[in-house]
């Protein structure tokens with residue numbers, strides 16, 4: 001499943017883990033749409049005396065990590081002979097699916113909630129997607145998408161429900177493992193809205209574990225925004241199911257998911273791995289955006305939330321000084337606004 005010597009000699013894209021993916025790079029459905037996604041660099045950063053490796057996911061073709069999932073999902077849609085894609089998104093998943101649908105020559109409709117960043121809408125429309133702005137919440141956008149899927153028998157290119165998306169986000173974890181010399185850091189910091197990156201990392205850990213390739217599993221630190229933190233709330237309450245909350249507003253629009261469909265699954269993962277979840281307010285996110293920009297890295301507010309959460313966690317736990325930490329910079333600054 002993970003032939004390390006062979007993997008190390010392959011092109012620097014997520015397709016280097018071909019044995020662990022549903023398709024290989026030479027598969028015609030992939031060759032037609034791949035844009036060299038994956039294998040993003042790790043850049044060192046110091047925070048409170050701790051060495052943090054920032055994984056520059058905003059260097060992806062559509063400027064967020066969602067390309068990892070979108071390329072596998074759209075390849076699968078092509079393999080099944082889908083004629084039309086339907087998605088719902090608060091932004092970056094919609095831009096990624098629109099781009100790969102365009103490359104696949106498939107018409108694509110994206111349902112978005114009110115208040116989605118105009119730049120992300122422009123990006124979707126530039127790729128030829130039909131964008132439907134739903135007057136309502138993120139969940140209302142999903143309901144509208146599902147109605148269209150059922151009415152038109154279209155392919156539901158959902159990054160939340162469709163497991164092929166997590167096959168793609170799994171490579172985020174595999175890359176961390178490879179880039180750290182086939183080992184895991186002490187702490188993996190992840191944003192969580194719908195949890196596609198969390199579920200991907202959990203898959204990577206499970207598959208490596210099954211292959212007997214994990215010596216030192218990482219701890220997870222998950223970060224939500226104060227204004228919309230249903231998973232953090234359930235974690236603290238010690239319950240197994242996530243009660244939906246209404247989004248009270250946050251600048252981290254990409255993680256403001258009030259009713260995460262896989263919330264229970266995410267909670268189970270964090271508990272199984274001995275991880276924790278923190279929430280951050282907009283002030284801390286704004287400070288993290290500014291701190292990153294002052295050090296050359298321009299990201300959207302959602303993408304600064306993990307670092308804001310890490311800073312808060314380190315400040316609250318002076319006794320915890322992890323040796324190696326990896327955090328994503330998941331979306332580009334030019335996407336905001």
Ligand SMILES: *Cc1c(COP(=O)(O)O)cnc(C)c1O
Nearest residue numbers: 092192193194195196254330331
């Ligand atoms: C999608 C996204 C997230 C959250 O990912 P989930 O899969 O919803 O947990 C975080 N940051 C950015 C920039 C995103 O695009």
